[in-house]
Amino acid sequence: MDVQRGRTDRRRFLLIAGLPVLTVGAGLTYLLWPEPPYRPEVRTDLEPLNRRLGPFLGELTDAHWLGYDIDASGAGDDRIPSPDSRIRLVGAARLPAGGAAAITAKPDHAFAPGAPSGLPAPLKKYLPADAAWQHSPGFDAYANGQGGKSEASDGTPSGRYLFDVARDLVHFDLLYLFT
Known part of the structure; x- marks a missing residue:
């Protein structure tokens, strides 16, 4: 017992x-x-792009883009958001027929050859390797300044726009600061 x-x-x-x-x-x-590394998914919806970029680029089609908080650690990030959020909007889209030629032909922007930089890996397959990109700091200033302002555009944008006239493509890499 x-x-x-x-x-x-x-x-x-x-x-x-x-x-x-x-x-x-x-x-x-x-x-x-350990959490798996955060990989934002490539988006193809047009409404957010046309709302922000349409007023000075025209109606965009066939878009592949990413929009993400560059300070977030990943999906399901449950930290308290900072008072200043920085959202990166990067991708490529097709312009209306002749849209790239119309934009790059404006002499006040002085377009010159340029190249994308810092492109996220998921987007590389959507930018043609043989594209003849044209860039203009003057157009960037216009689009990010008064040209980039629309009622639907929240935040303060900064960034670059590159155009491929032969394919009517625009590559955008923007940073929106929300304060």
Whole structure:
């Protein structure tokens, strides 16, 4: 009988002492488990782009783009947002027929050859490798300044626009600062 009582006491002790240890161990494992790297998904919806870029680029079609908070660590980021959010809007879209030629032909913008830089990997396949990109700091200033302002455009944009006249493509890489 004493043997039976000893086993019962030992089981009770293990249950009482082991349960909190297992709970703490499981909690620490959950907290310390590494999250998979955040990879934003390529978007193809046009409404957000046409709302922000349409007033000075025209109606965009066939878009592939990313929009993400550059300060966020990833999907499900549950941190308290900073008072100044920085949203990167980067991608490529097709302009109306002749749209790129009309924009690059304006002499006040002085377009010159340029190249995209810092393109996120998911977007590389959507920009033709043999594109003849044209860039103008003057057009960037226009689009990011008064030309980029519309009632639907929130935040203060900064960034670059590159045009491929042969394909009527625009590549945009913008940073919106929300304060």
